[in-house]
Amino acid sequence: GENVEQHPSTLSVQEGDSAVIKCTYSDSASNYxxxxxxxxxxxxxxIIDIRSNVGEKKDQRIAVTLNxxxxxxxxxxxxxxxxxxxxxxxxxxxxxxxxxxFGKGTRLHILP
Amino acid sequence: DTAVxxxxxxxxxxxxxxxxIKCEQNxxxxxxxxxxxxxxxxxxxxFSYNNKELIxxxxxxxxxxxxxxxxxxxxxxIxxxxxxxxxxxxxxxxxxxxxxxxxxxxxxxxxVV
Numbered sequence: 001g002e003n004v005e006q007h008p009s010t011l012s013v014q015e016g017d018s019a020v021i022k023c024t025y026s027d028s029a030s031n032y033x034x035x036x037x038x039x040x041x042x043x044x045x046x047i048i049d050i051r052s053n054v055g056e057k058k059d060q061r062i063a064v065t066l067n068x069x070x071x072x073x074x075x076x077x078x079x080x081x082x083x084x085x086x087x088x089x090x091x092x093x094x095x096x097x098x099x100x101x102f103g104k105g106t107r108l109h110i111l112p
Numbered sequence: 113d114t115a116v117x118x119x120x121x122x123x124x125x126x127x128x129x130x131x132x133i134k135c136e137q138n139x140x141x142x143x144x145x146x147x148x149x150x151x152x153x154x155x156x157x158x159f160s161y162n163n164k165e166l167i168x169x170x171x172x173x174x175x176x177x178x179x180x181x182x183x184x185x186x187x188x189x190i191x192x193x194x195x196x197x198x199x200x201x202x203x204x205x206x207x208x209x210x211x212x213x214x215x216x217x218x219x220x221x222x223x224v225v
Contacts, residue, residue, distance in 0.1 A: 043217050
């Protein structure tokens with residue numbers, strides 16, 4: 001089955017700097033890659049997603065890149081703000097399967 | 113109007129008891145899920161229902177039994193609760209069976225003492 005690895009597990013960046021979270025997946029048939037943000041006491045919230053026919057997608061300060069050959073995908077957050085502090089999860093799913101497999105999460109701290 | 117709502121938000125119970133968690137979505141989605149999040153924040157799928165039909169049943173003890181009376185509701189019943197069942201349980205829904213993101217509820221924190 002699919003396996004998603006996520007790094008780093010914890011990331012601290014100065015407010016205003018950029019943050020990058022990286023993930024790899026094992027099943028080359030995976031074709032959908034969502035990213036979720038989980039704030040304290042809340043459920044995960046979808047913030048951006050990318051499909052396998054696209055190499056990059058951007059939404060304001062958030063961007064995701066996908067390298068299908070290397071089976072890598074990354075989340076980039078620019079001009080970080082205090083409200084970006086949260087746990088971020090990458091995930092992957094296969095077209096033939098009905099489940100999203102999550103990475104183990106990255107706790108992002110934005111330092112004042 | 114909450115899109116995916118779970119009740120209760122907190123549940124503290126003794127070992128051996130039976131408890132239920134309810135989930136409702138008003139998004140018109142066909143597919144609903146239960147995920148378990150452990151103390152290390154790891155999210156693991158438990159069950160998936162599409163239009164009231166069970167389509168995923170991961171390696172979950174049979175003490176856990178999901179029930180979907182209609183496509184807007186997915187409940188989780190747990191028998192003979194054990195200490196290791198303590199976790200946060202999330203319900204989620206999706207418009208399609210594959211290739212679409214989920215909308216999660218706010219979770220039910222279950223503590224077994």
